[in-house]
Amino acid sequence: MRLWIGLHLPLLPLEVFAPSWSIDTGSVVLERERVLQASPSALDAGVHAGMRRGGVVMLLPDARVHVRAPGLEADALQAVALTLLQYTPQVTDGEEATLLLDVGASLRLFGGVRALCRRVHASVRALGFTASLACAPTARGAWLMARANAGRVVQVESLLRRLDRLAVALMPASRPFADWFDGIACRTLGDLRRLPRPGLQRRCGRALLDQLDAAYGLTVELFKWISPPETFRARLELYDRIDDAELLLAGAQCLLAQLTGWLCARQLAVERIVLQLEHERGRVARAPTCVDVVLAEPTWRDEHLVRLLRERLGRLVLEAPVIGLVLEAMQVRPMAPPNASLFPEPGGSDDDRMRMLELLAARLGPENVLQPLPVADYRSDQANVWVPVQQKVSDKARNAQLPPDVTSLPRPTWLLPSPIALLMKGHYPFYGTPLRLVSSAERIEAGWWDGPEARDYFVAEGQDHALYWVYRERIGTSEDGPRWFVHGLFG
Template sequence: MRVFLAVKLYRLELEVFRPKWWPEPASGAVVFEKEKVVVADDAARAAGVRSGMRRGGVLTLAPGAELYERDMTKEASAQREVATALMRFSPEVGMTRDATIVLDVSASLRLFGGILRLCRQVRGVLGDLGLSARMSAAPTGQGAWLLAQQGRRRFLKMRSLERALSALPFVIVPELQPFADWFIGLGCETIADVRRLPRAGLQRRCGASVLESLDRAFGIAPEIFDWLVPPPTFAARLELPDRVEHAEGILFAARRLVAQLCGWLVARQLSLSAATFFLEHERGRTAIPPTMLDIALGEPTWREDHLIRLLKERLGRLELAASVIALRLEATDVAPAAPASETLFPEPGGSAQDHARLLELLVARLGNENVLRAAPVADYRPEVANRWIPVHENIKAASMPNVLPRPTWLLEKPVRLLMRQHRPFYGSPLRIVSPGERIEAGWFDGELVTRDYFVAQAEDRSCYWIYRERVSSRDPEKEPSWFLHGLFG
């Protein structure tokens, strides 16, 4: 048995201008089409504004309300954005009329824990997009679409779907609407009344499309869908309802773009390695170049919560040059998604992916220049044999021989040791426990060092890395000095 989920965007005319996450104006907002009210928000309806009312009446009841003209292009674009974001739940997503998206979730129910949990997750995505919707589920796509127009609930068995559809008014079927007067004259009120009419006469009077639509809804005829194909690259832009000067408002708007990105990644079976946010400012004479936020990931991911967390940290450290009027998001580096680990027992201390996410979060919070890693340099002198680079910077490090032990903790400046009974002293006499490592380098850059390094052990068994300066043959009376340069763990 197949299962289809229909998502009806029922306030799309208004929410393309003012999403739910944007504060509503005190006097309300109203959308017009041909000088008549199509939809009004709660504040405008509380003032007495109703559907079909003309502009003059609206200005009388709510003089401070924000007025918009319906934009079919924006609505179609928003419907496509929703369809792209919902592709994380199923690769088979189609856009249908009346701002409705249909998903074939037959293979997704078990993955997402059943229809109820799936619907909750879909509502969460719609909340990030700032849109309102009604959802219905049914064994047929046409049946789910009809149920969503009435805000009905979920019916997963064909017998239950037939009872629910039969009780619906026939006028919700688009193919029956041109013949509404004729059906009313025959005494028809519901879909069941229409289906009781002779099929041959119904086909001659209304055409084959009426019967085909009803048969698809009741599972008698096969359904053909035009599933959405995700583009090869991802780039999305969002105009803000008003100028934004704080990071919190930008983050709410950015969720809409990230939700689309994650749906696109899942549909293409890709994971994200790098993305760029563009914060667009004023245009025209006072034009300011957009502010760019580069999001670099140490471990590719397609998880929305992780991307939002990184973006939140980056925005928290950002100083805006001017107010933001639009956002744009581009996926600059993607790779094929790796399958989930099949390890029976989790790694102690977290997996490699967990460590990578921690580093990404630290970079976003502290800045790329403050999270560094060691990069060995081909030089025998310990103080110059390493440099610190950003943790995500890809530079091939020099390999050093591991013949003799070297500590990882070097002192910034070597400490000169005392001599007692001809032995170096640091809290207690030090005993040499390793062969010597002679270093003579630096003649090429004017920083010549001539040292003999040893591992020394104190009476408490702690180990130190010490060296003895070699005395030049030109100065035979000078006694060699000992220095502490490193500590072993």
Template sequence: MRLWIAVHLPLLPLEVFYPNWSDETAAVVLEHTRVMAASQSACDAGVHYGMRRGGVLALLPRAHMHERAIEREAQTLSGAATALLQYTPQAAFSDDATIVLDIGASLRLFGGIRALCRRVHGTVRRLGLTAAISCAPTAAGAALLARHRHLSGHRHPRTLSTPRLQHRLDRLPVDALPATLPYLDWLKGVGCRNLADLRRLPRAGLQRRGDTRMLDALDCAYGEAPELHAWIETPPSFRQRIELTERIEHADAAQHTVQALLAQLCGWLTARQLAVTQVCVQLEHERGRQAVAPTVIELALAEPAWQDAHLVRLLKERLAQLEISAPIIAVVLEAARTEAMAPASESLFPEPGGAPEDYKRLLELLVARLGAEHVLQPSPLADYRPEQANRWVSVMEPAAPLEARPLPPRPGWLLEKPVALVMRQHRPYYGSRLRPVSPPERIEAGWWNGLLVTRDYYIAAGADHCHYWIYRERIGDVDGVEPHWYLHGVFG
């Protein structure tokens, strides 16, 4: 089934300047000295579309007024489209800040149309934008319903059948179709008020007017003609920059901007079938004479990722601990290293305690919170001396592989420093007399670095039936004293 979601951004000119803005902000965007967008607070004060600058100042002398930034609107719209590519590779731009998504093949993957619409709406909210979302069997029909949702009586209209779509489109005014704007006076003069009236007009008479775009757009919206789209293409590498509308004094205040960039990154990764293993975030500061070098955050991942939930948690921890030397004016996010995506397949009987990927993500979160130097893992060394056979390295470094060599049993708990044992009745004593239960294991090593050890190791049992790892020095002192016994480990 062919099904489309249309995402319309009605407040895009305003939200370019005020991401995550509130209704209490009295803000106005002007185009050629006339109002083309206003916040709810400004509209409540009497500001309306087309009002001149002087009229706005008369009503709201302290209103925040901005000239329309078309380039920034295009950049924001492109970023939103990139973020939405994580739901389908087939996305295209429509008229008037609208993005259409072909989601017919994605319904089962995301749990149905309701769940998918909720996820799309959540992604747009993370970008700091307000969206009107609709669903219909045609892209043009979904776009019309999204742009004129207030006329349909539904906040997010969803229409899954063509007859139901045609019924809803019939009630839209004739000027809802952009192709009718050049002929609007003539159409209203002949009594054409809505799209149903437009469809009843003789097609031959409309074609004789010399422009078939109106009929083509009408047929595409009603599903009576095929639609052609220019699909959005992603660049081969990802590097996005968002310039802030105001200076930020604390690093954690940039979290919303970083979150918006991560949403775009995940859309790019999904479209390119890639996973990221290293992310670089640059917090830009002052430029010019008082230039300050950017603050760089490098995030290396033990497990490749292509979803933003884990990345958001890691960067949130890093930003909370970061101290900046100057205010932030822009944020740049770059995918420094990527590799081919390998999605995990779901099994009938999932692994208890979580998958290995969950364990690696926990380690990454601990590293982001505590620092790489405080989260360590063992790395075996090729040395027969037990105290030299291991070293501790950061979990972000690859550990040396453990060689498959036949060795006698080793204790699970090795003491940091061997404990000297006393002798009772010619046997080592530790709470009780220890009785060897294994043949000796001789270790002679360390002559190459001056740390020579010559030991005979035994597994010994005590009266409490615990097993200990003890050794005896093979070389005594110069006075003829018997070699000492030591406790070096305890078996579980």
């Protein structure tokens, strides 16, 4: 299933300087000496968008006033994108302070769309930003819903209804023609879709139709995915001077979240990190204080790193106030593949496992702790025997192979302890549903020394697409003709 998450960060210029984990005494961002964004406390005091600087100072004398910094906005958006790479490698910049994530392949890993959205929103909040989040089956649809804070939809039918109610002004290509749309009472995307396409293209150009078709899933969009850098180095400018080392943990968590996204995107695990605490510059400048953390085992999750930094910062005495944090990954290595052994304790050896098996055999009895021993036999139910785990088995017996002419034939993953007789309905074997033969016959005639067998084996498929290994007796023992049996199941 194709599903996109759109993430719009409307307070991005403000939150760069005043993260949500700081104490909000009132902050505003100015562009051309007018208010562009304001924090909740500033809005409560009467500050609104478009107000001049003098009005802000009159209402909030202690307000933090910042001039919009596009460079810092871009850096902050890049930090958010780097953090979100831990959920999907397909993250792209959707313009106008919006990120788009293709999460269709990540839903099962993170427990579904609701759980994934909660984790994405929590990661953004941990970085100190507020955002409006939306989900949609199309990228442009997710972008529009995120800009309108219109919630989540998964089905295409629901997306069409939700988009029809959105304002035309949300579409970037429609804004130069806002007066014309208002004059003809075209206020929603649903109204826009009902206009004649040839006339709309002559009046507004092809770009508007392309964006409209992309939102409704009528055309294919191409994206340039955000690529993580070769090495990791992230910096955070603190909102004030910090004299207590324990208060730096919140800022360090922001950098660790970015590190987690970078490690997941690069498929790496970190062995050593260095957190630099930057002090005052100028005449009283001093070298940064370095907190070096070396791990016994590589990791790519930030929970363990947070615990280690909490312990280190709790014992650290600052010699000067801190104004910035820098986190670097000094030593990394490829992620270790999952351990496929049944008992994946680190450091375990063959001798350790054998001692454990011997202990189990002593407690449970030798007849209850067995090992498989392959046998070169055409009959599948005779091709393996179980022997006590303490029995010495030669390498020749352990590596026994079926004859070469049998190795290419299908064999089931699960063999039943004994074959189960099948019913016949309409000249077809029946096992829950009618079975359809999907392979040619494999004839087995052997075992004259311990009970002769004469069977024709087939691979059969049920209506639920499950595959079974069935056989037909070549020597019928009933008056109705040869009987059918199911002998195994394919994985």
